[in-house]
Structures are given as structure tokens and as C-alpha cells.
Amino acid sequence: MSAMGTSRRGESSRAWAEELAQLAIALHDEPTVEETVDLVLRYSLKAVDCEYAGVTFVHGRKRVETAAATDPLIEALDEVQMEVGEGPDMDVLSDRVSVLVSDTRADRRWPAWAARVATYGIRSMLSVRLYTSASTVGTLNLYDSRPDHFDVDDQAVAHLLARHAAVALATARTTENLWQAVDARKLVGQAQGILMERYQLTPDQAFAVLMRYSQDNNMKLRDVAERLVSSRELPGQPASR
Template sequence: MTETSSHALAQRMAELARTVASPRRVEDVLSDVTREVMGLIPGVDAAGVLFVGAQGRFESVAGTSELPHRLDELQMKYRQGPCLEAALDSLIVRTDDFRTEQRWPLYSAAAAELGVLSGLSFKLYTSARTAGALNLFALKPNAFDADAETIGAVFAAHAAAAIMASRENEQLQSALSTRDRIGQAKGIIMERYDVDDVTAFEMLRRLSQDSNTKLVEVAAKVIETRGT
């Protein structure tokens, strides 16, 4: 890796570190990741992220163009491809020419028909229930080398940290919102029926059980009755 590329990598990593320190929406983080990697690794014509969730559910996000989404749709259709392999198994998956690639024959032929000849995918360390990959594509063969693999692997690791930080923040905000709604519902019940907070919560819990409805949904319905 040249001194110039090393300096550029260090600068981008510093920028991404600031992203981790200030959690934002996952969608915004992923868009930053794919945009930054386009400028960081020479030869990239498109980039995107593929998530594979429970029961094999696919989610194609943060594409720099429509091309990554079309390629992910092909992998969903054929249940094979470099992005899927990187997400579930390998750390780095590189393809120098899809026209001669034999590992995923159906996908490779379809990708080549779209004009995509090279690919480079990196596993994203996301969560126990979701696998993910950062995916780069090029319209020419042999577009990626060892330097691209090194830069991309470091970038993917930092990107995964940013993704996890964003998701943890979203989960925290959701938990706080849930707590607030239950608190509001308890207050309404306490005032309406002249009971203490323990009894109010028990009433919510019993309503949740009897109706087989989540506690937060019962709380929301109680809040809707306020003023009636």
C-alpha cells in the first residue's frame, strides 16, 4: 500500500470513528460507508450492503446506484453469489472475472450479462441474528488487488462498529419510548381508577395477557382513551 493510500485510509477511518462516537440511523451510516468506499478503493463502479436475516431473509441497502440492488436480487433468486458467501461464511470473497467464475455459475452468468465483471465482498460483523456483507463491483475484469482487499477489510471492520453503534442507539430509543408509553398508561389508570402504580401496572399486564397483546400495544390503546 502506498504512503498516499495509507494516509487516505487513516483519514477516512478517523471520519468513521467520529460516526461511531455519534450514533445515527443505520441507513445513514450505511450510505456513508458505501459512498466513502467508492472514493477509497480505485476501480469501484458500485457498492452496496447485503444483510441476511433470520430464515434467510435478504435486505439490500445503501446501494450507490441501482446496480447493487439488481445483483442482490439475483443472489436472492439463485441463492448463490459472492455477497451471500461473504455474509455467511468467508471473510473476503474476490472475483476477478465473472465470465469465467465457476463458484456461482448461475449468478456469475447473470452478473456478466449486466456488465459486471469483478467483485469484492467483505463480511460485516453485525449480530448473532443478522449476517451482512459490504460489496464492491467493477465493470472491468481484474479490478481489485491485494491493496483493495487490505483497505476494504479494515474499512468493513470499522463500518460494522458504526452499524452496531447505530443499532444499539435505535434499540435504546425504542426502549425509552416503550417505557414512556407504559408510564403514561399507568398514570391514566391511576387517575381514572384511583389506584397506585403497582396496581395500575398489574392491570396493564392482565389486559395484555387476556387479550394476547403486547404490553406496549395495550398501553397505547389506554393512552388513546385519554379524554374520553
């Protein structure tokens, strides 16, 4: 390779390293799951120069759902895997770290999936697992209408994106769960205060009332508390006039 070629490749590598560093910082600054996922998708499209990108979240071992996508088409493609019971995502979530599909018209690993996806005009796909040392979050999926669009270099880049994204998403989901728990406790406390003032109850008695209404109406305690705080009525009670 010429000195010029080596220099250009070095400059490209340095530029990509800088972009990846910026991505890592930006991802960990995003406060919500939605914002984190959107940032991952924007960087992914740019990093591998593909037409579509999507992120799926996994529930349990097999059920997946589209968390976000750059085009409504991607949600339809995700549904195909659930309908036919096979596809790259299934393998990535079970025992693979990534899967590269060069051409859906020629791929024989998942014939039912490949045939359906090809009818949508998608020829290439790259699926990478989003995981941390503690759990699997889902998958990062990249698509293109051109066959043989992705190569091993794109696969390596996608792995780097996925590792940063998985950590950021796991953190964001944990943070959101934490804030939801804090909000729920605030709501329950407010609801207890309303019952204590209205019926001269102790904190424990007011909490017992909320729990009873939660069980009798098959509602989450948070929802019972929210109903009482917003409407001043408990579930099953006639609305005040």
C-alpha cells in the same frame, strides 16, 4: 523503484491513513444506523473507486436484507442471491471473511448467481464480512461494470473499512435498541397513568390491564400503550365519539 516513486507511494499511504482516521471518527459520531451506513457507502465508493456499493444485514444464519445501497440495482442483486440460494454473500456469512469476483461472466463458483448478475451489467464484485468479536452484522458489497476492477489492495482497504464499519454499526444498533426500550418504558408509564386516573387503579393493576390487552389482541405491549396514549382507547374498544 525511484525515489520519486517511493515518495509518491508514501504520500498516498499517508493520505489514505488520514482519511481512514477521519472515517473512524466520523463513524463513531453518527447517531443512527441509517446515517452510519450512508457514511460507510460514501467512503467505500471513494476508497476503491467503484460504481456501486451496498450493505446487507444478516438475520439468523442465512436470511439477509439490503440495509442501504447507492443505487436501486443493488437491492435487486441482493435478491438474486436469496432466490438462487448461492452467491458471495452466502459464503462470506458462513465461512469466508471476503470474496473477490473478477468477472461474473467467467466465475464458476456460483454459476446461477453469476449468470443472473451478469445480465444486470455487473462484472466485478468485492464482498467483505462486517463483523466484531461478538457477532456478524452483515456484509459490505462493492460492484463495478468493469471486469477485473478490484484487486488485493482494494480487498485490504475494504477489510479496514468493514472492521471500522462493523463496530460502529453494532454500537449504533445497540444504542437504537436502548433508546427504543427507553421510549417503550415511557409509553407504558404514560398508559399506566391514564388507566390509573380513569379507573382508579394501582400501578400494578394498570400494568396488568395493559398486559391482558396485549395478549388478547396479539399486540406488543409498546403498541398497546402507544394506542392508548394517542387515542385514549385500548385495542378492541369502540372509538369514543
